[in-house]
Amino acid sequence: MSEPSSLPKVLVLLASYNGFPWLPDQINSILNQSGVDVELVISDDQSYDGSADLLHDYAGSESRITLLPSLKRYGSAGSNFYRLLQEVDIEGYEYVALADQDDIWLSNKLRNQIALIKQHQVDAVSSNVVAYWPDGQRALVDKAQPARKLDFLFESAGPGCTFLMTRQLVSKVKAVLKDPTLPASSVVLHDWLIYAICRSSGGKWWIDSRPTLRYRQHGRNVVGVNLGFRAWQNRFRLITNKWYRDEVSKLALIVRKLSDDPYIQSACNTLLGSGIINKLRLLQYMPQSRRNAVERLILTTMLMMHLY
Template sequence: MPVEHPKVAVLLAAYNGVPWIEEQLSSILDQSAIDVTVFISVDQSSDGTEVLCHACAATHPNVVVLSDLGRFGGASRNFFRLIRDVDFSHFEFIAFADQDDIWHSSKLLRATESISEQKVDAYSSNVIAFWPDGRSILLDKAQPQVELDYFFEAAGPGCTYVMTNALARSLKTSMLENWQRLQDVSLHDWYCYAYARSNGYRWYIDPVASMDYRQHERNQVGANTGLRSLISRYKTIHDGWWFSQVRLIATLVAPDKTASSIIRRSLHGTQLIKLSFNAWQCRRRIRDKVFFFFICWVSALLGSKS
């Protein structure tokens, strides 16, 4: 009898991806010991991405291109569309994919086995960021999870996420109930992690890198490294974007939870100073805990557009 492999629905959001998407699709379709179906949603592109994706679907029966819905204007809305429109009732696991990475052949097998062995509902992992000039670096996101981290950060790059069917169905139901407000969420991976953790689902962050994470000038969100990245992060906090996203996500994923209510009340004025003393429970990495502590004080004393 043939061996039955885990069935995984891979949700891939594409936009102007002609330079990379064929290589990415090849790495997904070459996954070891996994029954993969790739669902592609193409944000209206100018480089022929739609044509290329349909050509791939014509030669690969396990590649499905969703109908054209026009312009989404960002990866987050594109991924939300995929979760809403794909029928994944017959799949055991649901995974996210970007168009420009390269998956290791064991990525999905390791993810599904880890979910089973760790007795969790979702998985993410470290990645190896690489640049056109040949540089590469391990991006370590696998620090121990803490009590409130999901209100302030994702579980690593969303392109590493793999969820059980039960979690994905629950996530979809909540999304449909909050569809209009959901369109203002900028980072789908942060939102999905926050939904899972705030609703009692267990998450495992694997210290082993599962993929090569391509860096280029068109990355919507890239590797968070160096001083330039730190300055950029401060600007998003000072101009109010980060605080507004924290408040929105907390409201959407856990409107009636005590922790969510406390967080929403703590994002302005002197309340930020009180929040700063909980920095150890708000971010996973030590450097980020320290940054969080100081940014709360700076925002409280100098003000931000929160």
């Protein structure tokens, strides 16, 4: 009988959908993490490209992989991750990480992130990533600017595929997702929701400037990298068609219940209000809205132009 591992136990949750070309590289990079005892749970959203058979083969041959039953179509990465977060038992694990199907993790990702959690005494960490395209183009995606008082109401801590969380934080996320009075499961971006739950409930978060994975870019990315003119056009459209405002409003409803900070409560009430006067009141919160100074300026300008 083998001795129990003394290494930190990490549970990785992976949401997949038609990721056949990329899954082998990603799964291998997760299982080959150094300095940790890692297990992988996968929820496949009824793929039709051969991914389901591939994952069944992996789960059948590797004891560290569990494939959840494919019971229904979830329809989005966020909903698929919410399924994982709600259904998977996290007892016995010290940390929980999220994984996309199409990245490649650096071999020391989890080990270094655990060290950061201990060093900075935080509840979760995320990181910058190096995005790369099939033509060989590469770019650093920098999300490691200093946190703002309200940034979690307006953005995530970075790509969810970089997240490593303590078991205690994931337990909070589970509780919020199960609360029928909150619109948590309707928040489109699961990483944004998790970041907001952590920060608004008094948790601490660290964003590492060192990349932890290769962030593959292709035609099927759900969000992708916010680089280039076309990407900015897409973000502009999300703001002007009120998608962004609707998501911020959902987060404000959740945060208002979780936070006991008067300043945060006031910001949430203002975000949930309506009318021109109320929008003008929002201007006082813009300096604390996003970590990137240029993005704060753009959001403030769009608010003043009544485009938000």
